[in-house]
Amino acid sequence: MALDLVLLGPPGSGKGTQAARMTEKYGIPAIASGDILRAQADAGTPLGRLVRSYLDRGELVPDQLVVDIIRHRLSEPDTEAGFILDGFPRTVPQAQALDTMLAELDRPLDAVLYLQVEGPALRERLDHRHRRDDRPDIVDHRLDVFLDQTAPLIGYYRDQGKLRLIDGAQPPERVAAAIDEVIRPLLGAGGAPSRPSSRR
């Protein structure tokens, strides 16, 4: 049984921190759409320059672009025992595209973990980061974009019965423990994810 997860939450909710820890613990790759896009932007190609223009404004890059990146990434062999998506999907069309992709592979998502943190705490955390899109005005815009375009995914995954709420305002080790509680029942008898049986 593979362990296929999505980490959902507003900017600053701690997705990256938890994704890194989960990779260590469960041995499955964390796929951070923001990291992939920043690497593209840094490459300075024409596509990279286009991506950069969205990142710097705190806007979402177009769905098709991100969906293609993720489709490609999920075709790599290290995802066979599972994956943690961090920052994708971020819109309902992205979530639908992901469902279609995973249905073709016959490996539906196991769970969507929503890291819940309220606005003021997020702003406080983002003030202490030093990424170029963490300027206060851009941060406010990213939070608005989250509420407008990404928050609808909470209902989308709740309707699928996949949503698991995690209190993301706790200290990181408490958040980690809450995540582990949710994951434990998803693991096979061996306690660690294994390759999907259909592909053995």
Ligand code: ADP
């Ligand atoms: P944060 O969670 O702090 O917002 P990310 O690294 O996940 O940080 O995202 C940074 C930026 O990358 C977003 O503001 C957006 O411009 C772009 N981005 C990341 N993931 C996506 C996505 N799935 N769809 C569209 N744009 C994305």
